[in-house]
């Protein structure tokens with residue numbers, strides 16, 4: 514494969530309502546779309562949507578890195594793969610083991626001529642994970658198209674064809690949250706997620722109570738503290754909120770403190786999931802080494818530097834008995850499409866993915882295949898990413 518043309522566009526996504534997390538409030542998102550054309554006229558697409566507070570580079574650094582990467586791609590005298598048919602025309606092997614499959618059938622070799630930096634497992638993080646994500650995604654889109662496979666199938670021959678997603682509830686007051694929760698359940702969602710922390714515990718208790726009363730006991734409720742509780746606060750909050758039967762809690766304490774996360778996990782009334790901590794290599798290693806205390810990883814490909822590093826981390830986690838699910842970092846359709854293909858290729862699909870955020874954006878394209886319907890995303894069967 515040879516890249517004959519490249520293009521880089523800025524992308525600005527206005528939100529319908531600002532999304533409040535304990536780490537920041539987002540009214541708009543700014544990033545980039547990369548388009549790569551191969552010698553046979555196919556076009557691959559990738560997105561970079563940096564979110565600095567969650568461990569990516571700044572938009573400025575991202576743009577500089579992308580410009581450099583695209584120059585390298587255009588001027589590379591080396592073909593990205595020595596011929597059109599890779600030596601081994603099969604997808605990556607299924608997700609057991611330590612992910613050694615990834616470098617085997619032609620994927621990493623295709624990306625090797627690129628100074629993409631390293632992915633998770635080889636000295637992660639890259640300094641520009643969002644830029645790496647975009648270029649890797651566009652190359653994978655092209656590669657999957659060339660092989661006539663949906664991207665999910667390129668990543669794993671065992672990939673599922675549809676995904677559960679959670680509804681992200683954005684309302685603040687208990688009453689409006691309860692209405693929002695009822696609507697989501699009526700639409701077909703079986704897993705609801707709400708942001709907690711950054712406010713008095715009594716308020717979160719009232720919010721959780723209102724949601725649980727509104728939806729009954731069969732719906733899964735997950736909460737996300739975005740690292741905002743201290744360890745004692747988290748202990749008290751998990752105790753109080755745990756009465757409402759939580760599926761899990763994402764990142765109760767600061768990402769820099771995986772020891773506290775592990776201690777909390779030993780006595781928590783609900784399973785704990787690591788999210789922001791995974792942008793820090795030392796914290797990630799600590800978490801992988803304590804699989805009984807943190808049971809789940811929340812994987813953000815934009816933060817982890819691409820789909821392949823993320824898949825590697827998921828396989829490593831699975832080999833240690835930990836579960837994982839994929840969420841976006843409030844990305845546009847292109848990145849969410851890649852994340853959906855990745856979610857379908859994870860070793861296990863037992864947790865809903867956090868990819869149902871399109872309705873939060875003002876100019877979300879209307880009828881793309883990655884829109885959840887009745888709480889599920891049905892992956893397109895077309896080769897590549899499946900986004901036009």
Ligand SMILES: O=C(O)CCC(=O)c1ccccc1C(=O)O
Pocket residue numbers: 534564567679680681706737739763788840841842843866867868869870
């Ligand atoms: O998981 C979802 O449904 C949406 C993704 C989400 O909550 C999120 C969005 C932007 C930044 C961080 C997070 C997070 O999971 O912490």
Ligand SMILES: [Mg+2]
Pocket residue numbers: 737739763764788789811
């Ligand atoms: Mg989270």
